Amino acid sequence: MSTAAVAQLQADVNRLQHELSTVKLGEQSPHHGEQVYVGEYLVERLVQLGVTKMFGVPGDFNLGFLDFVEDHPKIDWVGNCNELNAGYAADGYARVKEGGLGVVTTTFGVGELSATNAIAGAFSEHVPVLHIVGAPSTSQQKNKPMLHHTLGDGRYDAYYRAAQQFVISAASLESKDTAAAEIDRVITECIVRARPVYLMVPTDLAYEKIPSYRLKTPINTEPPANDPDVEAFALDEIVKLIEQSKHETIILVDACAVRHGVKKEVAELVRRTGFPVYSAPMGKTSFDEQYERYGGIYVGSISHPEIKEKVESAKLILSIGALKSDFNTGNFTYHIPISRTIELHSDSLSVQFATFPGIGMKRLLPKLTARLQPFEPAAARIPVPKFELPVPTEQNEIISQAWLWPRVGQFFRPKDIIVAETGTSSFGVMEVPFPTGAVFVSQILWGSIGWTVGATLGAALAGVELGYKRTILFIGDGSIQLTVQELSVMIRSGLKPIIFLLNNNGYTIERYLHGMTRKYNDIADWKWTKLLDTLGGEEGKTCQSYRVGTKSELSKLLDDPAFAAADKIQLVELLMDPRDAPSALKRQAELSGKTNRYVAELPDAGRGEAV
Template sequence: MSTAAVAQLQAQVNHLQHELSTVKTAEQSPHTGEQIFIGQYLVERLVQLGVTKMFGVPGDFNLGFLDFVEDHPKIDWVGNCNELNAGYAADGYARVKEGGLGVITTTFGVGELSATNAIAGAFSEHVPVLHIVGVPSTSQQKNKPMLHHTLGDGRYDAYYRAAQQFAIASANLDSKDTAAAEIDRVLTECIVRARPVYLMLPTDLAYQKIPAYRLKTPINQEPPENDPDVEAFAIDEITKLIQAAKHETIILVDACAIRHGVKKEVAELVRRTGFPVYSAPMGKTSFDEQYERYGGIYVGSISHPEIKEKVESAKLILSIGALKSDFNTGNFTYHVPIARTIELHSDSLSVQYATFPGIGMKRLLPKLTARLQPFEPTATLIPVPKFEYPVPREDNEIITQSYLWPRIGQFLRAKDIVVAETGTSSFGMLEVPFPTGAMFVSQILWGSIGWTVGATLGAALAGQELGYKRTILFVGDGSIQLTVQELSVMIRSGLKPIIFVLNNKGYTIERYLHGMTRKYNDISNWKWTNLLDTLGGEEGKTCQSYRVGTKSELSKLLDDPTFASAQKIQLVEMLMDPHDAPNALKRQAELSGKTNRYVAELPAAGQSAV
């Protein structure tokens, strides 16, 4: 049976177990007659799961439901400028609230389709987001009048069918008798499988009453149990391989270690065994980058030479939560053969060429750690390169990419959330060692331009709840133009992020991929230091803007205690060379360009193209 089939079967078993628990609760509860609106039931479930913010845009098919949201004392409505940004914000919120979920509410058709790009990105990167869609009443869906926001041809299920491509589970609530069970089912799938789910809430059904007793049975947030016999056999095989490798094993951590909640288990594995640990780009800050056994970021052929040598020469690699996308692997230049690899995932385990569907890493890791602890005396003898990125000495005042990122590294603190746009920012940040307790947020697989602005809004709100001190955004001038409106929501919400805008006159990552001097990679140059004031701030009071064009100006600002304290929302425009980029990005772009196989030479004058 395939891994996907096993995961689906486990989900069905979990759902049945939950339903049995609710039946027992109903039989034992003396208050089974208490009633609650379906819309209220949904909000209460979200509050139980730790959701305190809901993102989205109001529309006539969700307004009644939003009354329940606004009236609840423990959840806040964060109105966004558009649905795409709302989806990005829900994504950023969920990433910071590890183990929780983000929620976006839109209206039928025009609203939900605008959010689709954001939901697809969350799906690709394993981010749990609930998409609630206010839809026409159950009678309208049955009779199919030509309502606004429809396609005009009676296909009321068209958007539902489209949404299923980007959701791990979906439900069209069409009966009050099954509504609560369906809500519980999709929420369970969202949390346990860490991917988006889609929920249609008809206008009339939101205001129908159902028994409230189900709320006394908590949503199961734990992954399925592993088959004990298969798990024991797999641990035996892993142990044998490590013994055969004479304990020369390394650990490589990736994105799904974060998304599927095993950061603590990985930390315990490293602490008790002493094996060297590295991370992939999408796994950055999945492990404490100041820990003595942490060696840095492995990105295939574009890795730092010493890191590349240590990873690729290891006799055995314990890979945890891998997502082997092009930008995450140096354009698929990982040199880690299957014969030397053990892969742990949320819903499967691979030991060399054998796959064990249904053996999830969350329950496996503690048992594996206990088994491997005796290897600690020899494992700690394996050398680990020191992960550091010193500021280079450059005899000029230009803010170069090679200078900027290590200098920013000196500015970072514990309990910072750093959000980096795909491109120069994310590639530049990879080599920067983060302080203990800092978090890196980036969208390396989906790579939707402008994602970081909405994600910063969600990340900052989640960071407030969790005690993070600062939220810092690094974004290019081209990227921020797509989603800049959300700065106004940050101001309205009283958030105080520090926003570094890299003004390099266009799309630098695209220039390196193709068309270095083409005008399609150019953009309009905005008056960046006027943005915050225009979008609702009061310059000098509620917001502050800066423009730096030299190393000295930048360093002076970074060393300013008032600036660093982040007491108000701040924007820094950094003037940079449009043809400069981090070395890792240059190497990645070169590899990607070869893969894309653009025509290298145009036909000469007078010749025709074949």
Template sequence: MTNFHSAMSTQLVANLQSEIGRLRHELQTVSHEDEVPAAGDTVFIADYLLERLAQLGVTQMFGVPGDFNLAFLDYVEDHPKINWVGNCNELNAAYAADGYARVKEGSIGVVTTTFGVGELSAMNGIAGAFSEQVPVLHIAGVPSTSQQKNKPMLHHTLGDGRFDAYFKASQQFTISQATLTDAASAGAEIDRILTDCVVTARPVYLMLPTDLVHTKIPAKRLRTPLNLDLPANDPDTEEFVLDEIMKLVDQANGDVVILVDACAIRHNVKSELADLLKKTGFPVYAAPMGKSVIPETYDRYGGIYIGSISRPEIKENVENAKLLLSVGGLKSDFNTGNFTYHTPTNRTIELHSDNTRVQFASYHGIGMKQLLPKLTARMQPLHLDASAISVPKFISPVPKEDNEIISHAWLWPRVGEFFRSKDVIIAETGTSSFGILETPLPGDAVFLSQILWGSIGWTIGSTLGAALAAREVGLKRTILFVGDGSTQVTVQELSVMMKMGVKPIIFLLNNRGYTVERFLHGQTAKYNDITNWRWTSLLTAFGGIEGETCQSYTVRTKTELDALLNTESFARADKIQFVEMIMEMHDAPKGLKAQAKLSGIPNKNISVGLNTDA
């Protein structure tokens, strides 16, 4: 009970510190509002919201127009910094906002839908962002405040007067919600959910009634930036945690391995992590969702650890280390080789966004953003010992195969040679995301996948958002690997890519069906088959001009694909390009085969004691 009460007390202190910080910021804002305003120092609520988004670096808004958001979209269209993208459907729009936020680190994605029918269509994409900890704002244009009060039988309602049904649904998939009801609270409510979105790296939801779009409120709050500082770690607890960690480090005699994962990106500790690695020299590995957190050309980087399906040398080095320092772990089934991590708790330290775990003890409110620099300072003297630990070089040579079939064993090492620094590389759930894990990426490359949520078709919409963000932040090519089954779910967004002038290279794996499902169950079942489209006609069907604004290819052999990858005009990516690769129906990456085999083990044999904290 003592440990329980201690943890509760620490959490209470952290919560109080967070609330004190919020109130201080509110007081600062109020002090600005006490100033004598200039005449006309007011702003429409719509413009207030857009200005806050612009302050967060948002330049693209995704979504679909609908009668309850049209008035707001007039303001979006007139805004000098925020561009309305306009998607084919709300699901794709949510995926695009997700991809945009992942690439434009420090900003957020924004999707706008109409009441009911639109917001429900977007909800799967919002849920995925929640699952994978991606900051997305979902704006729902909704009926006026008087209509919500009087409850007429409007279109897009359920016909039973429940105007809050969709709000209640959104509460399951967003970290914070607001329904604007009046001018007095609108600015504060917008600020509250945007702050929550950034600080927690989770989606938030805003109901924007049609009548409040045109309502004016004081503009003075906009002079005070949003308070995006994380709650401070309690100094006494933090010092104790550092002491406890260093005791274990000393006991390990410098035999420490670092394992990085997705939340090192989501919670903005890449620079602190890079400093730790540089100053200590400890070996570092990545979980699948943490691929590209560390440049894979770094000489102390050893590759991807996926539990029992890891490369033997990686598995041995990670699991035999005397101490494992996990940074931003998300221990889901596909991220851990179906929960086959063999990393005992008594040899593990876990750093998360809002807590730290040292062996069996949890310290709530001690976040890694503030802890890492202090830990680096303490561990820096161990650099000499750490540098003596050998790290296997993470390479994946192209195998020699005595045939012309484009196999997975050959494909992924070969495309690895095609990648360049600052590429954004996106892999669809299943075949592609498993295949590319063993492929080293160039330094400064960015990798996107959706391993935890795993929504089929996510990458098409996400590629749109990622390509737009890449263009803004100075990244280079956007390259997508996606299966034929996944593409059929969300393919319409290819048309929006061409409208927006982004030029991804899309590699379609044509193996006539749902390969990941075949390996899980039903190798020859009809439900895993799909209709084979005329894939190379898609870009022209969606408005492209072949040879001018787009180019499509079909490759059936290693020689054909190798020649295409060596063609400089193709590699320049100066137009959107679509490559249909004909592959064997029952071929798959070895990692996917191993994962599918593990997934068939009865649940009673699977450990479910692993956490999924950030």
């Protein structure tokens, strides 16, 4: 067996030992003491982990379980307009409540399949979401009658099997004797591995009584321990490489630094070593963007030239939590070779061409910081470009993309949650420096348009719990049409987000990818300023809408203290040119267009244009 295979096997053993630590028996015998329903047990476990909101849609196979949710004093049911939006909301909630998880509950078949896109997105982007599915009774699953919500052919396991493609762990509860252990197992996997899990709860099993003794043993949400010998060896190798680089090292932070809970460890590493720090787009706000050693966003070839030069000329790159997708790397144009890279992940470490399975960054980073602190005097002399984006001077009143993003950047405050839809908004806001304590929420890898509406609901609810001041959404007119119903849930829940709706008559990012004038990139133009009133608000009292078409109008609104106070839900329709886009989006679209090779597949004449 190879050395790498042995290391991987040891890492797997460590993970299994970690799981066992969660299911330790308490002092009380499992055959005595208080009894609880399986449904109660599940809800109580979630409450223990700080879950205060559960998203979803009621259906006949989950209604009994939902009684346990509604009757618990510490968890609220947030009924959504559809299951897809509920999944998006659970995703947004989990992103803001770092270290916790989001929960969505659906019904068998029709409900759970509607949520699948949201669950797949959470898997793609390393977001811990528990998907609870109310299922037919255990006897019905055994006897297989032609029930509603089934495929009519007796395949009661079809949805469970499909779900396993999009989760890190799954369980279909079959017996009260194993129910508690299975619940604990999937929840542990969800949090520790920061990915979705699936739990099928039959109607009858939710009301089976089981001993409650396991609830006295908290779920272990800490990552598995690193092998001390391998870890010590790896630390020595990293220190040698930094010494060889004459301390000319930079730190590049990405999304998994947030998802796997190492923001504090990274901040301490930078503070005590002085190494310059940059982030990838998905890692935006994983580090304080106002800190003097923070240099900005690195996106491969579409980066700001000074940032590109500083990152790519570094003798060594310490990469933390990388997710190297196309949009996150400037269409795979990272110019940082493996020979100059050390990569820290949640479950592995790579030092140049060597990989160390099972050496996770959560436990490694504090030890690495201690070893690297002596390098601070030399590292602090490495110049770092100032991360800033001034508002350009334009001699017109048109709200251009180049002007809009730095201008709204002046509106942002500490403790804002800023949500940006895939496309124009996420590319536009990327280069805007955020205030200390602000949080960026986006879905750059999965990129499901409309995701931000549900995610804003979940993020805003989490923000209220955690003391964030405002939730601000940027979304296009095309994207919001997919999931607009969830604005009504925000209104019903008393949330007060500010929604900047970019009305540019369709799918601008798609126009730049291909088909600038094609009608498939056009949409119906809605009466946007009547939307909040239609969905349950009362214009001027519980909601307020604005239509803005010039720079002066927008600046006046942004400078209005009443607007900035966000004391009601507000929607701002921004009238914009459909052919205008952020420069980073244009560059990315050009690279993606070459990769997709649409033009090569079509005759030259009569086929429209591709950008």
